[in-house]
Amino acid sequence: MTHVICTVDMVLLTLHEGGLKVALLKRDREPFKGVAALPGGFIHIEEDTDVRAAALRVLTEKTGIDVPYLEQLATFSGPARDPRGWSVSIAHYALVSFDVIDRAAHPDVKLLSVDRPISLPFDHRLILETAVSRLRSKSQYSSLPCYLVGETFTLPQLQRVYEILMGELINKVSFRRKIAEMDMLEVIEGQFESAGAHRPAQLYRLKAHFKQQLQLLERGL
Amino acid sequence: MTHVICTVDMVLLTLHEGGLKVALLKRDREPFKGVAALPGGFIHIEEDTDVRAAALRVLTEKTGIDVPYLEQLATFSGPARDPRGWSVSIAHYALVSFDVIDRAAHPDVKLLSVDRPISLPFDHRLILETAVSRLRSKSQYSSLPCYLVGETFTLPQLQRVYEILMGELINKVSFRRKIAEMDMLEVIEGQFESAGAHRPAQLYRLKAHFKQQLQLLERGL
Numbered sequence: 001m002t003h004v005i006c007t008v009d010m011v012l013l014t015l016h017e018g019g020l021k022v023a024l025l026k027r028d029r030e031p032f033k034g035v036a037a038l039p040g041g042f043i044h045i046e047e048d049t050d051v052r053a054a055a056l057r058v059l060t061e062k063t064g065i066d067v068p069y070l071e072q073l074a075t076f077s078g079p080a081r082d083p084r085g086w087s088v089s090i091a092h093y094a095l096v097s098f099d100v101i102d103r104a105a106h107p108d109v110k111l112l113s114v115d116r117p118i119s120l121p122f123d124h125r126l127i128l129e130t131a132v133s134r135l136r137s138k139s140q141y142s143s144l145p146c147y148l149v150g151e152t153f154t155l156p157q158l159q160r161v162y163e164i165l166m167g168e169l170i171n172k173v174s175f176r177r178k179i180a181e182m183d184m185l186e187v188i189e190g191q192f193e194s195a196g197a198h199r200p201a202q203l204y205r206l207k208a209h210f211k212q213q214l215q216l217l218e219r220g221l
Numbered sequence: 222m223t224h225v226i227c228t229v230d231m232v233l234l235t236l237h238e239g240g241l242k243v244a245l246l247k248r249d250r251e252p253f254k255g256v257a258a259l260p261g262g263f264i265h266i267e268e269d270t271d272v273r274a275a276a277l278r279v280l281t282e283k284t285g286i287d288v289p290y291l292e293q294l295a296t297f298s299g300p301a302r303d304p305r306g307w308s309v310s311i312a313h314y315a316l317v318s319f320d321v322i323d324r325a326a327h328p329d330v331k332l333l334s335v336d337r338p339i340s341l342p343f344d345h346r347l348i349l350e351t352a353v354s355r356l357r358s359k360s361q362y363s364s365l366p367c368y369l370v371g372e373t374f375t376l377p378q379l380q381r382v383y384e385i386l387m388g389e390l391i392n393k394v395s396f397r398r399k400i401a402e403m404d405m406l407e408v409i410e411g412q413f414e415s416a417g418a419h420r421p422a423q424l425y426r427l428k429a430h431f432k433q434q435l436q437l438l439e440r441g442l
Contacts, residue, residue: 004264006225006309043225043298045307050299075296075311077264078271086266088227090296090309 004077005087008055009040009124011073011131012065014111015148016098020135020164021111022128023101024120025063028108031083032121036110038128039063040089055092064104067094069147073131081123089122093131095147136165143184146206154193154201155179184210225298226308229276230261230345232294232352233286235332236369237319241356241385242332243349244322245341246284249329252304253342257331259349260284261310276313285325288315290368294352302344310343314352316368357386364405367427375414375422376400405431 012023024036041058048054052070060066073091081087101109112118114132119125135144145161159175179185185204192200233244245257262279269275273291281287294312302308322330333339335353340346356365366382380396400406406425413421 003224004227004266006227043307043309045225045300051296051309072295074293075272077311079266086264088264088272088309088311090298090311 005082005085006043007040007082007087007089008043008051008058009038009076009089009091009127010055010059010070011038011091011093011128012059012063012067012101013093013095013114013131013135013148014098014101015161015164016111018164020114020132022114022131023063023065024110024112025106026108026110027121035121036112037121038091038124051090052092055090059094063106063109065096065101065106065109067096067100070094073127073134076123076127089127091127091131093134095135095144097148097150099150136167143182143206143210146184146210152188152191152203152205154203156201158204183207226303226306227264228261228303228308228310229264229272229279230259230297230310230312230348231276231280231291232259232312232314232349233280233284233288233322234314234316234335234352234356234369235319235322236382236385237332239385241335241353243335243352244284244286245331245333246327247329247331248342256342257333258342259312259345272311273313276311280315284327284330286317286322286327286330288317288321291315294348294355297344297348310348312348312352314355316356316365318369318371320371357388364403364427364431367405367431373409373412373424373426375424377422379406379425404428 014021014023023039025039027033027035027037039059039062041054041062043051043054044057048057052072055070056067070092071094073093075088075090077086077088079086081089101111114128120128145165146158148165149158149161155176158179159170159172162175163170184207186207188203188205191203193203194200235242235244244260246260248254248256248258260280260283262275262283264272264275265278269278273293276291277288291313292315294314296309296311298307298309300307302310322332335349341349366386367379369386370379370382376397379400380391380393383396384391405428407428409424409426412424414424415421
Protein backbone atom coordinates (compact mmCIF):
# COMPACT_ATOMS: atom_id res chain seq x y z
CA MET A 1 0.00 0.00 0.00
CA THR A 2 1.57 3.27 -1.13
CA HIS A 3 1.08 5.96 1.45
CA VAL A 4 -1.28 8.91 1.46
CA ILE A 5 0.24 12.41 1.12
CA CYS A 6 -0.86 14.27 4.23
CA THR A 7 -0.89 18.08 4.23
CA VAL A 8 -2.46 21.04 6.01
CA ASP A 9 -3.86 24.13 4.28
CA MET A 10 -4.84 27.44 5.84
CA VAL A 11 -7.69 29.74 4.83
CA LEU A 12 -6.75 33.04 6.43
CA LEU A 13 -9.59 35.56 6.14
CA THR A 14 -9.70 39.28 6.84
CA LEU A 15 -11.75 42.36 6.12
CA HIS A 16 -10.08 45.01 3.97
CA GLU A 17 -11.50 47.90 2.00
CA GLY A 18 -15.04 46.90 2.94
CA GLY A 19 -14.87 43.31 1.71
CA LEU A 20 -13.95 39.81 2.86
CA LYS A 21 -10.46 38.84 1.62
CA VAL A 22 -8.34 35.68 1.75
CA ALA A 23 -4.54 35.68 2.10
CA LEU A 24 -2.78 33.85 -0.74
CA LEU A 25 0.92 33.00 -0.86
CA LYS A 26 2.96 32.71 -4.05
CA ARG A 27 4.25 29.11 -4.11
CA ASP A 28 8.04 28.77 -3.95
CA ARG A 29 8.18 25.22 -5.30
CA GLU A 30 6.54 22.75 -7.68
CA PRO A 31 3.78 21.87 -8.30
CA PHE A 32 2.32 25.24 -9.30
CA LYS A 33 5.57 27.13 -8.55
CA GLY A 34 4.99 30.90 -8.71
CA VAL A 35 1.20 30.56 -8.50
CA ALA A 36 -0.78 32.15 -5.62
CA ALA A 37 -2.39 29.50 -3.41
CA LEU A 38 -3.60 28.94 0.13
CA PRO A 39 -0.59 28.67 2.47
CA GLY A 40 -0.01 24.98 3.19
CA GLY A 41 2.56 22.30 3.79
CA PHE A 42 3.40 18.85 5.07
CA ILE A 43 2.95 17.65 8.62
CA HIS A 44 6.35 17.28 10.29
CA ILE A 45 5.99 14.30 12.56
CA GLU A 46 9.18 15.12 14.47
CA GLU A 47 7.89 18.50 15.65
CA ASP A 48 4.12 18.85 15.22
CA THR A 49 2.00 17.67 18.16
CA ASP A 50 -1.15 17.46 16.00
CA VAL A 51 -2.56 18.83 12.75
CA ARG A 52 -3.57 22.11 14.39
CA ALA A 53 0.03 22.66 15.49
CA ALA A 54 1.15 21.80 11.96
CA ALA A 55 -1.24 24.38 10.49
CA LEU A 56 -0.04 27.10 12.90
CA ARG A 57 3.62 26.26 12.22
CA VAL A 58 3.17 26.24 8.44
CA LEU A 59 1.39 29.60 8.50
CA THR A 60 4.03 31.27 10.68
CA GLU A 61 7.01 29.77 8.83
CA LYS A 62 5.71 30.59 5.38
CA THR A 63 4.00 33.96 5.90
CA GLY A 64 5.29 35.38 9.22
CA ILE A 65 1.67 35.64 10.41
CA ASP A 66 0.64 34.47 13.89
CA VAL A 67 -3.03 33.83 14.52
CA PRO A 68 -4.71 33.71 17.94
CA TYR A 69 -7.60 31.53 16.83
CA LEU A 70 -7.86 28.75 14.30
CA GLU A 71 -10.54 26.21 13.53
CA GLN A 72 -10.56 22.94 11.66
CA LEU A 73 -12.62 23.32 8.52
CA ALA A 74 -12.77 19.89 6.84
CA THR A 75 -10.61 17.33 5.12
CA PHE A 76 -10.28 17.32 1.33
CA SER A 77 -8.97 14.19 -0.34
CA GLY A 78 -8.64 12.00 -3.39
CA PRO A 79 -6.31 10.84 -6.15
CA ALA A 80 -6.63 13.93 -8.40
CA ARG A 81 -6.40 17.03 -6.20
CA ASP A 82 -2.57 16.97 -6.02
CA PRO A 83 -0.39 15.92 -9.01
CA ARG A 84 2.00 14.21 -6.59
CA GLY A 85 -0.50 11.48 -5.69
CA TRP A 86 -3.43 10.43 -3.49
CA SER A 87 -3.58 13.19 -0.91
CA VAL A 88 -5.43 14.45 2.12
CA SER A 89 -5.48 18.13 3.02
CA ILE A 90 -6.70 18.91 6.50
CA ALA A 91 -7.91 22.46 6.01
CA HIS A 92 -8.12 25.02 8.81
CA TYR A 93 -9.39 28.57 8.83
CA ALA A 94 -8.68 31.66 10.86
CA LEU A 95 -9.92 35.22 10.97
CA VAL A 96 -7.67 38.14 11.76
CA SER A 97 -7.93 41.88 11.54
CA PHE A 98 -6.09 43.40 8.57
CA ASP A 99 -3.39 44.85 10.87
CA VAL A 100 -2.07 41.37 11.63
CA ILE A 101 -1.45 40.61 7.97
CA ASP A 102 -0.19 44.12 7.26
CA ARG A 103 2.36 43.99 10.11
CA ALA A 104 3.85 40.71 8.83
CA ALA A 105 4.38 42.50 5.48
CA HIS A 106 5.39 39.33 3.63
CA PRO A 107 6.27 40.23 0.02
CA ASP A 108 4.65 37.09 -1.45
CA VAL A 109 1.34 37.36 0.46
CA LYS A 110 -1.52 38.99 -1.43
CA LEU A 111 -5.16 39.51 -0.51
CA LEU A 112 -7.87 38.32 -2.86
CA SER A 113 -11.55 39.17 -2.56
CA VAL A 114 -13.31 35.87 -1.78
CA ASP A 115 -16.08 36.68 -4.23
CA ARG A 116 -13.77 37.10 -7.24
CA PRO A 117 -14.06 33.88 -9.22
CA ILE A 118 -10.34 33.44 -9.82
CA SER A 119 -9.19 29.83 -10.18
CA LEU A 120 -6.72 28.52 -7.63
CA PRO A 121 -4.34 25.54 -7.79
CA PHE A 122 -5.21 22.11 -6.34
CA ASP A 123 -8.79 22.22 -4.99
CA HIS A 124 -8.07 25.46 -3.14
CA ARG A 125 -11.10 27.16 -4.69
CA LEU A 126 -13.36 24.52 -3.13
CA ILE A 127 -11.55 24.79 0.22
CA LEU A 128 -11.94 28.58 0.14
CA GLU A 129 -15.64 28.38 -0.70
CA THR A 130 -16.22 25.87 2.08
CA ALA A 131 -14.54 28.21 4.58
CA VAL A 132 -16.53 31.24 3.43
CA SER A 133 -19.82 29.42 3.63
CA ARG A 134 -18.92 28.04 7.08
CA LEU A 135 -18.03 31.54 8.22
CA ARG A 136 -21.17 33.08 6.79
CA SER A 137 -23.32 30.52 8.51
CA LYS A 138 -21.44 30.81 11.81
CA SER A 139 -21.45 34.59 11.75
CA GLN A 140 -25.16 34.41 12.34
CA TYR A 141 -24.68 33.35 15.91
CA SER A 142 -21.03 33.30 16.89
CA SER A 143 -18.25 35.52 18.12
CA LEU A 144 -16.24 34.82 14.95
CA PRO A 145 -16.84 38.23 13.33
CA CYS A 146 -15.27 39.90 16.38
CA TYR A 147 -11.91 38.51 15.30
CA LEU A 148 -12.14 40.62 12.17
CA VAL A 149 -12.98 44.00 13.61
CA GLY A 150 -9.73 44.90 15.41
CA GLU A 151 -8.86 45.29 19.08
CA THR A 152 -11.40 48.00 19.89
CA PHE A 153 -14.53 48.93 18.00
CA THR A 154 -17.89 50.65 18.22
CA LEU A 155 -21.17 48.75 17.89
CA PRO A 156 -21.89 50.32 14.46
CA GLN A 157 -18.46 49.09 13.26
CA LEU A 158 -19.18 45.59 14.58
CA GLN A 159 -22.62 45.58 12.99
CA ARG A 160 -21.05 46.53 9.66
CA VAL A 161 -18.71 43.50 9.91
CA TYR A 162 -21.64 41.16 10.55
CA GLU A 163 -23.45 42.73 7.59
CA ILE A 164 -20.48 42.23 5.26
CA LEU A 165 -20.15 38.60 6.33
CA MET A 166 -23.85 37.88 6.05
CA GLY A 167 -24.22 39.86 2.85
CA GLU A 168 -27.28 41.74 4.04
CA LEU A 169 -28.35 44.66 6.21
CA ILE A 170 -29.28 43.88 9.82
CA ASN A 171 -31.88 45.55 11.99
CA LYS A 172 -30.03 47.61 14.60
CA VAL A 173 -32.31 46.73 17.52
CA SER A 174 -32.21 42.97 16.97
CA PHE A 175 -28.44 43.11 16.37
CA ARG A 176 -27.88 44.83 19.71
CA ARG A 177 -30.20 42.41 21.51
CA LYS A 178 -28.30 39.41 20.10
CA ILE A 179 -24.91 40.87 20.96
CA ALA A 180 -26.08 41.59 24.51
CA GLU A 181 -27.40 38.03 24.81
CA MET A 182 -24.01 36.60 23.78
CA ASP A 183 -22.40 38.63 26.57
CA MET A 184 -18.97 38.68 24.95
CA LEU A 185 -18.15 42.41 24.82
CA GLU A 186 -16.93 44.78 27.47
CA VAL A 187 -17.14 48.56 27.55
CA ILE A 188 -13.81 50.41 27.55
CA GLU A 189 -14.60 53.00 30.21
CA GLY A 190 -14.32 56.60 29.08
CA GLN A 191 -13.28 55.78 25.49
CA PHE A 192 -15.35 57.01 22.60
CA GLU A 193 -14.87 57.40 18.90
CA SER A 194 -16.31 60.43 17.17
CA ALA A 195 -18.04 59.76 13.89
CA GLY A 196 -18.76 62.90 11.83
CA ALA A 197 -22.03 64.56 12.66
CA HIS A 198 -23.10 61.84 15.12
CA ARG A 199 -22.41 61.90 18.81
CA PRO A 200 -19.24 59.99 19.83
CA ALA A 201 -19.77 56.20 20.02
CA GLN A 202 -18.70 54.03 22.94
CA LEU A 203 -15.68 51.78 22.28
CA TYR A 204 -15.87 48.05 23.12
CA ARG A 205 -13.52 45.09 23.08
CA LEU A 206 -13.97 41.31 23.17
CA LYS A 207 -13.86 39.92 26.72
CA ALA A 208 -10.50 38.22 27.38
CA HIS A 209 -11.77 34.64 27.54
CA PHE A 210 -13.45 34.90 24.14
CA LYS A 211 -10.20 35.79 22.42
CA GLN A 212 -9.12 32.20 22.06
CA GLN A 213 -12.40 30.41 22.31
CA LEU A 214 -15.35 30.55 20.05
CA GLN A 215 -18.63 31.69 21.57
CA LEU A 216 -21.68 29.98 20.13
CA LEU A 217 -25.12 31.10 21.06
CA GLU A 218 -27.16 28.14 22.21
CA ARG A 219 -30.56 28.01 20.61
CA GLY A 220 -33.44 25.95 21.83
CA LEU A 221 -35.53 23.90 19.48
CA MET B 222 10.41 12.51 6.59
CA THR B 223 8.63 9.39 7.81
CA HIS B 224 5.06 9.32 6.65
CA VAL B 225 1.85 9.93 8.58
CA ILE B 226 -0.47 6.94 9.19
CA CYS B 227 -3.78 7.91 7.61
CA THR B 228 -6.98 6.18 8.73
CA VAL B 229 -10.75 6.65 8.81
CA ASP B 230 -12.98 5.90 11.80
CA MET B 231 -16.75 5.65 11.90
CA VAL B 232 -19.09 6.69 14.70
CA LEU B 233 -22.31 4.85 13.89
CA LEU B 234 -25.15 5.98 16.15
CA THR B 235 -28.59 4.56 16.67
CA LEU B 236 -31.50 4.63 19.10
CA HIS B 237 -32.24 1.40 20.91
CA GLU B 238 -34.21 0.68 24.06
CA GLY B 239 -34.86 4.37 24.58
CA GLY B 240 -31.25 5.54 24.50
CA LEU B 241 -28.56 6.72 22.10
CA LYS B 242 -26.11 3.89 21.28
CA VAL B 243 -22.88 3.59 19.31
CA ALA B 244 -21.88 0.52 17.30
CA LEU B 245 -18.54 -0.95 18.36
CA LEU B 246 -16.64 -3.69 16.55
CA LYS B 247 -14.32 -6.20 18.22
CA ARG B 248 -10.88 -5.62 16.63
CA ASP B 249 -9.52 -8.59 14.69
CA ARG B 250 -5.88 -7.48 14.73
CA GLU B 251 -3.24 -5.66 16.77
CA PRO B 252 -3.06 -3.12 18.28
CA PHE B 253 -5.89 -3.75 20.77
CA LYS B 254 -6.82 -7.12 19.20
CA GLY B 255 -10.09 -8.42 20.68
CA VAL B 256 -11.06 -5.03 22.14
CA ALA B 257 -14.28 -3.27 21.07
CA ALA B 258 -13.55 -0.05 19.17
CA LEU B 259 -15.06 2.26 16.57
CA PRO B 260 -14.96 0.54 13.16
CA GLY B 261 -12.02 1.97 11.23
CA GLY B 262 -9.27 1.22 8.76
CA PHE B 263 -6.71 2.47 6.31
CA ILE B 264 -7.43 4.45 3.19
CA HIS B 265 -6.85 2.25 0.12
CA ILE B 266 -5.48 4.60 -2.49
CA GLU B 267 -6.06 2.08 -5.30
CA GLU B 268 -9.82 1.97 -4.75
CA ASP B 269 -11.07 4.84 -2.57
CA THR B 270 -12.05 8.02 -4.41
CA ASP B 271 -11.86 10.13 -1.24
CA VAL B 272 -11.96 9.73 2.54
CA ARG B 273 -15.76 9.56 2.56
CA ALA B 274 -15.63 6.59 0.16
CA ALA B 275 -12.98 5.02 2.38
CA ALA B 276 -15.20 5.41 5.45
CA LEU B 277 -18.20 3.86 3.66
CA ARG B 278 -16.07 0.98 2.33
CA VAL B 279 -14.49 0.26 5.71
CA LEU B 280 -17.86 0.21 7.45
CA THR B 281 -19.45 -2.12 4.89
CA GLU B 282 -16.46 -4.47 4.67
CA LYS B 283 -15.99 -4.78 8.42
CA THR B 284 -19.57 -4.74 9.73
CA GLY B 285 -21.86 -5.48 6.76
CA ILE B 286 -23.72 -2.24 7.47
CA ASP B 287 -24.62 0.17 4.66
CA VAL B 288 -25.49 3.74 5.61
CA PRO B 289 -27.43 6.20 3.44
CA TYR B 290 -25.98 9.30 5.06
CA LEU B 291 -22.59 10.06 6.51
CA GLU B 292 -20.93 13.25 7.62
CA GLN B 293 -17.33 14.20 8.26
CA LEU B 294 -16.87 14.86 11.94
CA ALA B 295 -13.29 16.07 12.44
CA THR B 296 -9.70 14.94 12.17
CA PHE B 297 -7.88 13.56 15.20
CA SER B 298 -4.10 13.43 15.10
CA GLY B 299 -0.78 13.28 16.88
CA PRO B 300 2.15 11.05 17.82
CA ALA B 301 0.49 9.26 20.76
CA ARG B 302 -3.03 8.27 19.72
CA ASP B 303 -1.92 5.13 17.82
CA PRO B 304 0.96 2.93 19.04
CA ARG B 305 2.03 2.40 15.41
CA GLY B 306 3.18 6.01 15.00
CA TRP B 307 2.16 9.59 14.17
CA SER B 308 -1.37 9.20 12.87
CA VAL B 309 -4.36 11.03 11.51
CA SER B 310 -7.87 9.65 11.84
CA ILE B 311 -10.47 11.33 9.70
CA ALA B 312 -13.59 10.56 11.69
CA HIS B 313 -17.06 10.38 10.16
CA TYR B 314 -20.43 9.82 11.75
CA ALA B 315 -23.73 8.41 10.63
CA LEU B 316 -27.15 7.82 12.13
CA VAL B 317 -29.27 4.83 11.29
CA SER B 318 -32.38 3.25 12.67
CA PHE B 319 -31.75 0.14 14.77
CA ASP B 320 -33.19 -2.13 12.00
CA VAL B 321 -30.20 -1.39 9.78
CA ILE B 322 -27.72 -2.65 12.37
CA ASP B 323 -29.96 -5.52 13.40
CA ARG B 324 -30.38 -6.75 9.80
CA ALA B 325 -26.59 -6.87 9.28
CA ALA B 326 -26.42 -9.13 12.38
CA HIS B 327 -22.61 -9.05 12.55
CA PRO B 328 -21.47 -11.25 15.46
CA ASP B 329 -18.67 -8.87 16.52
CA VAL B 330 -20.77 -5.68 16.50
CA LYS B 331 -22.13 -4.58 19.86
CA LEU B 332 -24.10 -1.51 20.89
CA LEU B 333 -22.86 0.65 23.76
CA SER B 334 -24.83 3.43 25.41
CA VAL B 335 -22.95 6.65 24.58
CA ASP B 336 -23.37 7.88 28.14
CA ARG B 337 -21.65 4.87 29.74
CA PRO B 338 -18.13 6.03 30.60
CA ILE B 339 -16.36 2.92 29.31
CA SER B 340 -12.83 3.52 28.06
CA LEU B 341 -12.14 2.79 24.40
CA PRO B 342 -8.83 2.14 22.61
CA PHE B 343 -6.89 4.87 20.76
CA ASP B 344 -8.68 8.22 21.28
CA HIS B 345 -12.00 6.67 20.33
CA ARG B 346 -13.65 7.97 23.50
CA LEU B 347 -12.83 11.54 22.44
CA ILE B 348 -14.03 10.86 18.89
CA LEU B 349 -17.28 9.42 20.23
CA GLU B 350 -17.86 12.36 22.55
CA THR B 351 -17.18 14.81 19.74
CA ALA B 352 -19.77 13.06 17.56
CA VAL B 353 -22.39 13.00 20.30
CA SER B 354 -21.95 16.66 21.10
CA ARG B 355 -22.09 17.54 17.39
CA LEU B 356 -25.25 15.52 17.04
CA ARG B 357 -26.85 17.03 20.12
CA SER B 358 -26.14 20.52 18.91
CA LYS B 359 -27.32 19.78 15.37
CA SER B 360 -30.45 18.02 16.52
CA GLN B 361 -31.71 21.38 17.67
CA TYR B 362 -32.27 22.50 14.12
CA SER B 363 -31.56 19.75 11.63
CA SER B 364 -33.12 16.76 9.98
CA LEU B 365 -30.51 14.46 11.53
CA PRO B 366 -32.84 12.92 14.14
CA CYS B 367 -35.13 11.73 11.33
CA TYR B 368 -32.45 9.24 10.32
CA LEU B 369 -32.88 7.53 13.66
CA VAL B 370 -36.63 7.10 13.78
CA GLY B 371 -37.19 4.50 11.05
CA GLU B 372 -38.90 4.70 7.66
CA THR B 373 -42.32 5.78 8.92
CA PHE B 374 -43.21 7.41 12.19
CA THR B 375 -45.79 9.48 14.03
CA LEU B 376 -45.07 13.00 15.26
CA PRO B 377 -45.05 11.88 18.93
CA GLN B 378 -42.42 9.23 18.04
CA LEU B 379 -40.29 11.84 16.25
CA GLN B 380 -40.63 14.26 19.15
CA ARG B 381 -39.44 11.50 21.52
CA VAL B 382 -36.30 11.04 19.38
CA TYR B 383 -35.52 14.76 19.51
CA GLU B 384 -36.04 14.67 23.28
CA ILE B 385 -33.66 11.73 23.75
CA LEU B 386 -31.01 13.46 21.66
CA MET B 387 -31.41 16.80 23.37
CA GLY B 388 -31.73 15.24 26.81
CA GLU B 389 -34.80 17.29 27.73
CA LEU B 390 -38.55 17.46 27.23
CA ILE B 391 -39.80 19.67 24.40
CA ASN B 392 -42.97 21.72 24.22
CA LYS B 393 -45.31 19.99 21.74
CA VAL B 394 -46.59 23.17 20.08
CA SER B 395 -43.15 24.66 19.41
CA PHE B 396 -41.85 21.26 18.25
CA ARG B 397 -44.61 20.98 15.67
CA ARG B 398 -44.12 24.56 14.51
CA LYS B 399 -40.38 23.95 13.99
CA ILE B 400 -40.96 20.68 12.14
CA ALA B 401 -43.51 22.38 9.88
CA GLU B 402 -41.06 25.20 9.21
CA MET B 403 -38.38 22.73 8.13
CA ASP B 404 -40.84 21.27 5.62
CA MET B 405 -39.11 17.91 5.45
CA LEU B 406 -41.91 15.47 6.25
CA GLU B 407 -44.73 14.12 4.11
CA VAL B 408 -47.99 12.59 5.22
CA ILE B 409 -48.52 8.95 4.25
CA GLU B 410 -52.12 9.20 3.10
CA GLY B 411 -54.55 6.97 4.95
CA GLN B 412 -51.95 5.42 7.26
CA PHE B 413 -52.32 5.74 10.99
CA GLU B 414 -50.85 4.06 14.02
CA SER B 415 -53.03 3.32 16.99
CA ALA B 416 -51.54 4.10 20.38
CA GLY B 417 -53.47 2.62 23.27
CA ALA B 418 -56.23 4.86 24.56
CA HIS B 419 -55.39 7.75 22.21
CA ARG B 420 -56.92 8.22 18.79
CA PRO B 421 -54.76 6.77 15.96
CA ALA B 422 -51.85 9.03 14.98
CA GLN B 423 -51.00 10.00 11.38
CA LEU B 424 -47.89 8.33 9.92
CA TYR B 425 -45.21 10.45 8.23
CA ARG B 426 -41.97 9.84 6.36
CA LEU B 427 -38.98 12.00 5.42
CA LYS B 428 -39.38 13.61 1.97
CA ALA B 429 -37.25 11.79 -0.58
CA HIS B 430 -34.70 14.54 -1.18
CA PHE B 431 -33.88 14.81 2.52
CA LYS B 432 -32.90 11.17 2.74
CA GLN B 433 -29.38 11.80 1.55
CA GLN B 434 -28.97 15.45 2.28
CA LEU B 435 -28.96 17.19 5.57
CA GLN B 436 -31.60 19.84 6.13
CA LEU B 437 -30.45 22.73 8.25
CA LEU B 438 -32.89 25.34 9.36
CA GLU B 439 -31.54 28.76 8.47
CA ARG B 440 -31.73 31.16 11.33
CA GLY B 441 -31.49 34.89 10.99
CA LEU B 442 -29.33 36.93 13.31
